[in-house]
Amino acid sequence: xxEWIRQAESWVGQAEGWIRQQPPxxxxxxAAVVAITILLLITVSCLKSxxxxxxxxxxxxxxxxxxxFYQLRDGSAHQGTVTxxxxxxxxxxxxxxxxxxxxxxxxxxxxxxxxxxxxxKLDEVLPKAAGVxxxxxxxxxxxxxxxxxxxxxxxxxxxxxxxKKVPVLIFCNKTDxxxxxxxxxxxxxxxxxxxxLRESRTAISSADISxxxxxxxxxxxxxxxxxxxxxxxxxxAGSTGNVSAVEEFIREHVKA
Amino acid sequence: xxEELLIFTRGGLILWSSCRALGAAALxxxxxxxxxxxxxxxxxxGDASFSQDNxxxxxxxxNDLGLVFVAVYQKILHLLYxxxxxxxxxxxxxxxxxxxxxxxxxxxxxIFRQLHLEAEARAEEMKKSKQALSSRPLPPAASHKxxxxxxxxxxxxxxxxxxxxxxxxxxxxxxxxxxxxxxxxTFKAQDSVLVLPKQGKENGGPNDNGAxxxxxxxxxxxxxxxxxxxxxxxxxxxxxxxxxxxKKGKQDRVWDDKPSNKKLDFTDPADERGxxxxxxxxxxxxxxxxxxxxxxxxxxxxxxxEVEDGPPKKKGWFSSMFQSIAGNNVLDKSDLQPALKALKDxxxxxxxxxxxxxxxxESVAASLEGKKLGSFTRISSTVQTAMExxxxxxxxxxxxxxxLRDVNAAKERGRPYVIVFVGVxxxxxxxxxxxxxYWLLQHNLSVTLAACDTFRSGAVEQLRTHARRxxxxxxxxxxxxxxxxxxxxxxxxxxxxxxDVVLVDTAGRMQMATVELCPNAPSxxxxxxxxxxxxxxxxxxxxxxxxxxxxxxxxxxARLIDGILLTKFDTIDDKVGAxxxxxxxxxxxxxxxxxxxxxxxxxxxxxxxxxxxxxx
Numbered sequence: 001x002x003e004w005i006r007q008a009e010s011w012v013g014q015a016e017g018w019i020r021q022q023p024p025x026x027x028x029x030x031a032a033v034v035a036i037t038i039l040l041l042i043t044v045s046c047l048k049s050x051x052x053x054x055x056x057x058x059x060x061x062x063x064x065x066x067x068x069f070y071q072l073r074d075g076s077a078h079q080g081t082v083t084x085x086x087x088x089x090x091x092x093x094x095x096x097x098x099x100x101x102x103x104x105x106x107x108x109x110x111x112x113x114x115x116x117x118x119x120x121k122l123d124e125v126l127p128k129a130a131g132v133x134x135x136x137x138x139x140x141x142x143x144x145x146x147x148x149x150x151x152x153x154x155x156x157x158x159x160x161x162x163x164k165k166v167p168v169l170i171f172c173n174k175t176d177x178x179x180x181x182x183x184x185x186x187x188x189x190x191x192x193x194x195x196x197l198r199e200s201r202t203a204i205s206s207a208d209i210s211x212x213x214x215x216x217x218x219x220x221x222x223x224x225x226x227x228x229x230x231x232x233x234x235x236x237a238g239s240t241g242n243v244s245a246v247e248e249f250i251r252e253h254v255k256a
Numbered sequence: 257x258x259e260e261l262l263i264f265t266r267g268g269l270i271l272w273s274s275c276r277a278l279g280a281a282a283l284x285x286x287x288x289x290x291x292x293x294x295x296x297x298x299x300x301x302g303d304a305s306f307s308q309d310n311x312x313x314x315x316x317x318x319n320d321l322g323l324v325f326v327a328v329y330q331k332i333l334h335l336l337y338x339x340x341x342x343x344x345x346x347x348x349x350x351x352x353x354x355x356x357x358x359x360x361x362x363x364x365x366x367i368f369r370q371l372h373l374e375a376e377a378r379a380e381e382m383k384k385s386k387q388a389l390s391s392r393p394l395p396p397a398a399s400h401k402x403x404x405x406x407x408x409x410x411x412x413x414x415x416x417x418x419x420x421x422x423x424x425x426x427x428x429x430x431x432x433x434x435x436x437x438x439x440x441x442t443f444k445a446q447d448s449v450l451v452l453p454k455q456g457k458e459n460g461g462p463n464d465n466g467a468x469x470x471x472x473x474x475x476x477x478x479x480x481x482x483x484x485x486x487x488x489x490x491x492x493x494x495x496x497x498x499x500x501x502x503k504k505g506k507q508d509r510v511w512d513d514k515p516s517n518k519k520l521d522f523t524d525p526a527d528e529r530g531x532x533x534x535x536x537x538x539x540x541x542x543x544x545x546x547x548x549x550x551x552x553x554x555x556x557x558x559x560x561x562e563v564e565d566g567p568p569k570k571k572g573w574f575s576s577m578f579q580s581i582a583g584n585n586v587l588d589k590s591d592l593q594p595a596l597k598a599l600k601d602x603x604x605x606x607x608x609x610x611x612x613x614x615x616x617x618e619s620v621a622a623s624l625e626g627k628k629l630g631s632f633t634r635i636s637s638t639v640q641t642a643m644e645x646x647x648x649x650x651x652x653x654x655x656x657x658x659x660l661r662d663v664n665a666a667k668e669r670g671r672p673y674v675i676v677f678v679g680v681x682x683x684x685x686x687x688x689x690x691x692x693x694y695w696l697l698q699h700n701l702s703v704t705l706a707a708c709d710t711f712r713s714g715a716v717e718q719l720r721t722h723a724r725r726x727x728x729x730x731x732x733x734x735x736x737x738x739x740x741x742x743x744x745x746x747x748x749x750x751x752x753x754x755x756d757v758v759l760v761d762t763a764g765r766m767q768m769a770t771v772e773l774c775p776n777a778p779s780x781x782x783x784x785x786x787x788x789x790x791x792x793x794x795x796x797x798x799x800x801x802x803x804x805x806x807x808x809x810x811x812x813x814a815r816l817i818d819g820i821l822l823t824k825f826d827t828i829d830d831k832v833g834a835x836x837x838x839x840x841x842x843x844x845x846x847x848x849x850x851x852x853x854x855x856x857x858x859x860x861x862x863x864x865x866x867x868x869x870x871x872x
Contacts, residue, residue, distance in 0.1 A: 061293075062289075066267065066268040066269060070269060070358075074358065078269060078270065078358045078359065079269075079270040079271070079272070079273055079276060079358075079359075080270045080273075081264075081268045081269055081270060082262075082264050082268050082270060082288050082289055082292060083268060083288075083289045083292040083293060084266070084267050084268030085266045085267075085268070085292060085296060085297060085324075086266040086267050086322065087267065088267040088268070088269075111267070113268075115293065115297060116652070116653065116654050116655055116656075117297050117298075117649045117650075117652050117654060118297070118649070119652060120648060120652065146661075146665075147655070147656070150656055150658070196661070196664065197661065199664075200658070200660045200661045200664050
């Protein structure tokens with residue numbers, strides 16, 4: 001051990017001597033270059049992380065998320081979709097803006113599968129989200145109302161969503177069908193269901209698992225305007241291409 | 257005839273559909289979605305095929321590119337070339353696939369047509385060679401052949417003759433009967449509609465290539481009928497035999513001809529207004545553990561080092577290390593086998609049933625085959641991650657298990673929410689029923705107990721004691737009564753008293769009749785002991801597999817299990833495999849976990865910790 005220490009000391013001495021031999025300007029320049037590079041790296045990484053540009057498409061299975069994803073990307077739903085088993089993850093320029101002149105910033109959109117068994121995937125993606133689009137099937141709404149409300153409730157009570165005030169757009173899909181409900185109806189029903197959920201969940205003692213944040217104002221019936229993050233409702237149809245509401249939402253919340 | 261061949265990505269986009277490309281009729285219903293939801297996402301991708309309505313589906317994966325190939329055909333036909341065709345399609349498509357492209361119509365349609373014809377031709381040749389091999393004078397029954405064009409014609413004929421179309425031996429035998437009188441060698445197909453002079457086709461090929469006798473046909477017909485009505489019969493039989501035994505009543509057993517006159521049974525037949533002082537427990541035992549948060553950190557403490565590799569791989573350590581660093585290792589079955597076998601053994605030591613561990617391993621293998629390993633990853637770690645994901649997927653409930661919400665929903669409708677506890681003898685139904693009652697009481701819901709265990713001595717008293725301690729009403733009718741009737745009356749009484757929840761205790765003898773009792777859809781919770789599971793597995797299997805048959809024939813409202821209650825969780829250390837087996841078989845989520853003998857010992861299942869324990 002001692003031998004090694006002595007060897008190391010001798011090397012250090014040699015290195016010092018060598019450095020002293022160099023002209024001082026060179027050393028200063030070298031040090032400056034290193035410092036600047038490090039600073040640059042830090043600022044770039046800071047800038048990148050402070051502005052997430054991920055939009056998350058979520059919602060129940062069968063709502064039309066994958067169709068919406070491909071509409072946004074390619075302008076058509078191609079040959080149709082089946083139940084997704086994995087997420088669709090892509091960064092692209094919105095199809096409607098591809099003809100725009102000038103630099104258009106690409107958006108990163110993640111389409112999370114809606115199947116209940118794949119719920120953990122949503123938890124992975126939400127922390128990086130700049131905005132969440134919650135796709136609701138307006139045609140088949142009544143039968144899936146409770147499940148949709150629960151899903152939405154889970155999203156709205158996640159700590160990351162509330163802390164970062166992630167905006168949520170409730171997109172009522174499939175409005176091109178005759179039997180589709182209006183967005184006002186859907187909004188009211190969802191508020192009612194979430195209210196019920198709120199009551200049943202707060203009836204549980206204080207150490208409850210799933211609720212990370214309390215929703216709404218206690219004593220008043222729930223309203224989307226009570227959320228700390230902005231919740232808006234819009235309608236459209238993924239299969240016909242009527243997705244302008246989503247595109248506006250994206251443009252609004254992802255800095256161009 | 258192949259109805260449809262669909263190629264889609266794992267993310268859900270359909271890349272190519274033979275229906276659309278060739279202009280055939282679209283499928284009825286959506287069997288593909290059903291396949292994904294009930295099979296592939298349930299980790300049953302190792303199964304051979306899946307059937308829904310009239311369709312049978314077969315599939316294969318290309319794990320590297322993330323593609324799924326599904327072939328759909330009529331269930332009554334048995335097409336032998338489907339697996340072959342799927343493999344060929346996978347090969348060809350992988351060559352022309354480009355992640356950026358989404359339209360493959362022009363390129364792939366012709367290739368597919370050709371592959372289809374080739375596969376059919378190959379299958380016919382195989383059948384011909386099999387026929388040539390067997391030397392007996394074959395009955396015309398089993399080995400019919402036809403041209404694919406004419407198959408469309410023969411189908412309506414074949415369909416005419418099928419009774420239910422499910423049993424293929426029946427099919428073969430029926431057409432044999434028809435064809436026999438026409439002679440041995442060449443013969444016309446059923447009608448002379450068929451163009452070909454060759455033998456008419458029946459796709460019931462695989463079963464009997466040997467001689468055929470009428471007795472076998474009759475036996476098979478009888479079996480078929482028996483199978484279909486067997487389940488319904490069992491249910492009916494149980495109903496009819498039970499009142500018979502009950503009418504006789506229980507006589508005291510007498511040994512050695514000495515009549516013993518001592519009265520030993522002091523059970524009061526009616527309600528006992530006891531003077532005993534029992535402590536009124538109510539809600540004073542503290543918080544039920546159902547409401548406590550299991551704050552287990554799910555960080556991965558396990559290192560790569562801790563994972564054992566099992567038996568040494570055939571390729572040798574150095575070359576496999578080198579390949580894992582280079583990162584171009586394509587996984588194939590022989591690579592996966594040792595890692596999978598090690599995992600399967602580990603699962604079995606944690607008390608997972610063998611066939612379930614087997615099926616899980618097959619499913620994981622199906623999803624990993626053909627995948628390219630990233631650099632610096634070992635096969636064992638990839639398999640481990642895949643298995644972990646699969647387990648997480650199985651144990652995550654398919655729908656929400658918020659009981660309080662369901663109770664509130666039922667309350668709004670003005671009816672009590674009924675929970676029926678079923679299970680084998682001795683698993684702890686009554687104890688856990690009391691625990692659930694305690695938990696519900698803590699949330700200010702009014703509970704009624706229904707003592708429908710009219711078989712076991714002391715069952716009613718046990719519930720009575722619990723009811724007294726918790727100060728809740730109990731509905732009982734004593735022993736030797738029909739439990740279905742007792743339950744019905746209990747529910748009526750509860751709705752009269754505006755009770756929120758009714759908890760129904762049943763005898764351990766799997767009384768299916770009780771299960772089907774109410775039209776207002778009670779929630780059925782199966783109580784299963786975590787430690788010992790063999791009999792429970794068979795019972796659950798009976799409830800699901802055979803109940804499904806009953807569904808088809810007699811009872812349209814036959815119920816399946818809504819939830820599982822695992823009991824005696826504190827007695828098993830880390831042998832938590834029974835939870836996995838039960839969930840896999842029944843598809844029902846675990847609602848409660850009983851972990852002790854006092855009222856507060858009821859927990860929720862923590863999925864991540866179970867997965868960790870299973871794979872440790």
